[in-house]
Amino acid sequence: MPDTPVIDRPRTALLCVCLIAAPLAETIEQVLSPLTGGTTADDLAAIAAAPGRFMASVLIGLLGTALLLPALLGLARRGSDRSPVLALLAAIAIGASSLGFAGVRMAQGFEYALARSGMPRADAAALFDASTGTAVALALTVAFLGGTVVGTVLLAIALWRSHRVPIGALVLLLLFPLVDLALPARPGPVISHLVLLASFTWIAVALLRAAPARRVRSGSRRSVTTGA
16 A cells, blocks of 8 residues: 655644635634725725625634744744844734734724714714824834734745745735735725735745645554655
8 A cells, every 4th residue: 555645744734724714814804894995984885785794704704813823933933043133123023014914903892883883974984084093003004004014024035045935926925015016905905915915825835835744544553754
């Protein structure tokens, strides 16, 4: 009977699950979201018209956010062998981005509450705009956007120097924040997260192929570890 290869590093497999599941969940969030990308009043009207759809999109996106942090930190760890300083700075930027993203999620919860409050739409929109225009909200936005761009660039450089990740996947990774910021509000996030999904899936495949395998012969309890 032929040998059956079994991945011998559970952490690698878990990292790959996070790499694929995180951008997939965030892509689904963007597809489901009823937000128009227009004015605050337009978004509140869209939420009021489809509250269940909006909440489902946010919850799926929250799952993606929770999985994205370990995925990015796991990649930073993979790039730390040859670039420990770059990997550390990337991890710090990723942490700042995650903090800012938490603020975005809280704003979404507040937006949902306002849309369902029965308050006149113009007043609700003015209240939301005022609350998101505070110094704290602006700091979280800067942390989110700045951390995403800086963290992505530093992470890509560290991974490139590690020679563990295909260059094409890194190019897609660098395109992710550019596409997200450059394209219009409605199709932009969907397309950018599809780019990120393609990048992370490519990286996951490369990591799985490079991971040591434990080859188990059918009908035998003996195993031999081989390096890939």
